[in-house]
Every structure is written in structure tokens, then in C-alpha cells.
Amino acid sequence: MDSTTISLVRTTFKAVAAVDDGPEKLTRSFYGILFAQNPEAREFFPAAMDVQRDRLVQAIAYVIDKLENPESILPFLAQLGRDHRKYGVEDAHYVAVGNALITALKNFAGSEIWTEEVDFAWREAIALIASTMMDAANSETGPRAWIGTVVEHKQVLRDVAVVRLQLDKPMQYGAGQYVSVSVPGRPRMWRYLSPAIPANDQGQIEFHVRRVSGGWVSPAMVGQTNLGDTWAIGSPLGALGVDRTTERDMLMIGSGTGIAPLRAQVMEMAMRGNNPRVHLFVAGTYPCDLYDIETLWQLSQTNPWLTVIPVSAEDTNPWWHFDPIPTPPPGMYQRITGKVGQVVAEFGSWADRDIQIVGSASMIQTTKFRLQAKGTPVESIRHDPLF
Incomplete structure (x- = not known):
């Protein structure tokens, strides 16, 4: 993407975000259009959409901010594509999401802002995002998600628990990465957690979880987890880790x-x-x-x-x-x-x-x-x- 295209995308999104309740209205419009045109897509999302709406805006803002830095954003999008396999997402869903987002942005921005040049820029950006995610997902041969059985639950503080699980298959992740996790009783409410131990051939994994006041998922993880519960775990994400290509401390x-x-x-x-x-x-x-x-x-x-x-x-x-x-x-x-x-x-x-x-x-x-x-x-x- 050239600098003009990136500038048009960034300027449009900032204009929408600057309006009172703009991000909330945009996401409500987006999901309304998506579910109306693709009713089957609703099953990918939780019943309560508040967190999902916030994350959509934050994710879009993050990607837009990194568009001129492809060496960092493309690997991130590839990881995201592999992670989205856990939902059962197919190529057609990426097309549907892109069209719904463009329609929502166009409706919200109005004809004065949404010119032909802006429309072309957004379609180019979404094509890059979608194709990167689809290519990564389609080339992945591992499981869509791992199933972990809780083998130990230790409440180390009144609001913090250490949870150890045995995965059905070993997961290869880099120490420092994070994964999405879904627990019983909170279907389709995925939350991000970082493994607290390195990957191993035995399929053992450990999470440290803090209860968030008013949260939907973390209170269940900390206070309602039982031995034998099964958690679903998505593909690893993130780029933290020891850089072995340098000698820096x-x-x-x-x-x-x-x-x-x-x-x-x-x-x-x-x-x-x-x-x-x-x-x-x-x-x-x-x-x-x-x-x-x-x-x-x-x-x-x-x-x-x-x-x-x-x-x-x-x-x-x-x-x-x-x-x-x-x-x-x-x-x-x-x-x-x-x-x-x-x-x-x-x-x-x-x-x-x-x-x-x-x-x-x-x-x-x-x-x-x-x-x-x-x-x-x-x-x-x-x-x-x-x-």
C-alpha cells in the first residue's frame, strides 16, 4: 500500500472515531449489517457483544496504525488468521466482514468524506488484511483449537488463580506469546492469556488469571473452575520473546x-x-x-x-x-x-x-x-x- 492510500484510510477512521459515540455507533452498525446479510455469522460471537465491539475498534485502530510497517503487521495478521480457525471461519466470511465494514463506514462518514478515492483505499486495505489472514489460515495444518483438561487449580490470592491443564495435543508456542481461551459456562467468550511455562512435548500448559471486577469470564476462571473442566485454546499470538539475532541484554x-x-x-x-x-x-x-x-x-x-x-x-x-x-x-x-x-x-x-x-x-x-x-x-x- 502506498502512503496516499494509508493516509486516506487513517484520516477516515480518525474522523469517525472523533465523533461523539462514533466508535460505538460504527461497531453497532457493522454488526447489524453483518448479521442481517449473513445470519449464520451470528453463531461465531457471544450473546453479550459489549467486549467484542470494543475489541473490534481497538483492533482496527491497531492495524491502521501499523499499515506502513508491513514487517510487523503482516505476521500479526497471519497469526490472527490462524487463530480465527477456532471459530470455523471460511474465506467467504472474510469477504462478508469486509463488505459489512465498508458499508458501515460509508453510511457513517457520509458522501462528503466517503469519496471514490476513500472507497478504493479502504477496499485495498481490507483486501490486504483479509488475504493475509486467509492465506495463513488455509496453509495451517494444525488443529483449529486445542482442548485442555484442568488438572490443577490453585487460588494464590483471593483474586488470582494458577490453572494447569493437560492439552489433548502438544502446542508449539514461543515463550512470551499469548493464546485465546474459552471456558465452560461462557461459550464463545474468548479471552487472551499468556502461558506461564514454556511449550513442552507433554502438552502441559499453565495460566495465571486475575479476576477482573465486573468481568464476564475471569471470575469464572478464578472462582468457578473445577478439576476435569475442559477449556478450548486457540492458536498462539504475539511476538514477545528473546531475540537471539542480537547480543543485547x-x-x-x-x-x-x-x-x-x-x-x-x-x-x-x-x-x-x-x-x-x-x-x-x-x-x-x-x-x-x-x-x-x-x-x-x-x-x-x-x-x-x-x-x-x-x-x-x-x-x-x-x-x-x-x-x-x-x-x-x-x-x-x-x-x-x-x-x-x-x-x-x-x-x-x-x-x-x-x-x-x-x-x-x-x-x-x-x-x-x-x-x-x-x-x-x-x-x-x-x-x-x-x-
Whole structure:
């Protein structure tokens, strides 16, 4: 796609998004058109569409923002195409989705904005997106989805659970990637989780799940999961991982259950003989939110390339948590009290590091801004899409 086409697509979408309730109206119109013209497509989506509508706008915005960077967006779209196989999506559905989106945008934008040039630009963009996803899906030979049986469910905090599953077939994923997950009782409500252990030939997988207040799915995962339950798991997504093509040392920053993909990476690194130096900041609101710190300390004790720095915004635990605060082994960093972004930035710019940040969207953005203010090049910072 040339720069003029990308500019027309981006400008049109920004104009729609800038209108009061524009994104919500656009997605309602899109799904209304899609389901009216293709009633069979409704079965791919959950009964409650609120989260799905938000994700559509966020996903479109993310793709549009990356259109001039094909080396990053095309692999992402290919992964998304492979993941969409879990729905039973066929080529005709991509065509239907593209036509419905163009119709919704055209109706919403009006004739003054929606010119022939804009129409052509959007059709070219959607053709690129759809063809990339279709080609990846059609070339995939693995299962549409994996079925995992819950073999252990451990509630490590009142709002956090560690869930271990046995997959029906081993899944090959890169440590640091994430997958979509659907659980019993919440049909077609897929949520993204990162495996907390590396891929293995035994088909074992582990997730760390935090209950989101008011959420549809995470409360069921944390509080209503039973041994023997079966979860459906989609194809791996994401690009976090150790870049073995460079010799750069690494800075990893994980907050709450965001530690899971970083944990998987350092566990995988521990199986190798040669690794870059890694500083891993483990953060939470309270000391108890560092629920897996002792595992990471053990890894650090046997792997001198790994340095673990615990950080909590509060110095003491909340009233409802009675377990004692773990004491670091000799030679380990004592826990630092403060906001993780500020704490990391106080160590310096980390300009020579390959940096990964995992956590909530606000934590990621705040930490990025803190590092950039210290002189960290933005191209050195990686995180998954914020949707």
C-alpha cells in the first residue's frame, strides 16, 4: 500500500472515531449489517457483544496504525488468521466482514468524506488484511483449537488463580506469546492469556488469571473452575520473546499476572547454556501481588545472568491478606516501594537493552513514558497490542 492510500484510510477512521459515540455507533452498525446479510455469522460471537465491539475498534485502530510497517503487521495478521480457525471461519466470511465494514463506514462518514478515492483505499486495505489472514489460515495444518483438561487449580490470592491443564495435543508456542481461551459456562467468550511455562512435548500448559471486577469470564476462571473442566485454546499470538539475532541484554517489566509471559521466557532461557543478561522487575500494588516471587528467586539463584527486582506500590499488605511477606535470599534485591515505572526509570535509561513490558494498558503506557523521558529509544521497547 502506498502512503496516499494509508493516509486516506487513517484520516477516515480518525474522523469517525472523533465523533461523539462514533466508535460505538460504527461497531453497532457493522454488526447489524453483518448479521442481517449473513445470519449464520451470528453463531461465531457471544450473546453479550459489549467486549467484542470494543475489541473490534481497538483492533482496527491497531492495524491502521501499523499499515506502513508491513514487517510487523503482516505476521500479526497471519497469526490472527490462524487463530480465527477456532471459530470455523471460511474465506467467504472474510469477504462478508469486509463488505459489512465498508458499508458501515460509508453510511457513517457520509458522501462528503466517503469519496471514490476513500472507497478504493479502504477496499485495498481490507483486501490486504483479509488475504493475509486467509492465506495463513488455509496453509495451517494444525488443529483449529486445542482442548485442555484442568488438572490443577490453585487460588494464590483471593483474586488470582494458577490453572494447569493437560492439552489433548502438544502446542508449539514461543515463550512470551499469548493464546485465546474459552471456558465452560461462557461459550464463545474468548479471552487472551499468556502461558506461564514454556511449550513442552507433554502438552502441559499453565495460566495465571486475575479476576477482573465486573468481568464476564475471569471470575469464572478464578472462582468457578473445577478439576476435569475442559477449556478450548486457540492458536498462539504475539511476538514477545528473546531475540537471539542480537547480543543485547534484556530488561523485563511485569506487573501482577503480567509476569506470566516473562516467567515462561526466563524458564526457557534457564534450559540454555548461553543467555543475555536479564534484569526482571516484578511489580504489584501490594507485596502479596508478587505471588510468584519465590519461584523467580530460585531461578535467579541458579542462573547468574538473571537479576530479579521486586517492586510494590504499597509497603504493606491489605488487611485481608495474612501470609507473611517473603524475605529475599542473601544477595537478592530487597523489595522496593514505589510505582514500577518510576522505580525502573530511576535506575537509568536502559538504552542498551531490549525491553519488554507486560501488564495493564495504563501500566505499560506510564512505564513507556517514564523510560522515554530518561532517553530510552522507543524502538527498544516491546509489548503486546493493547486490546
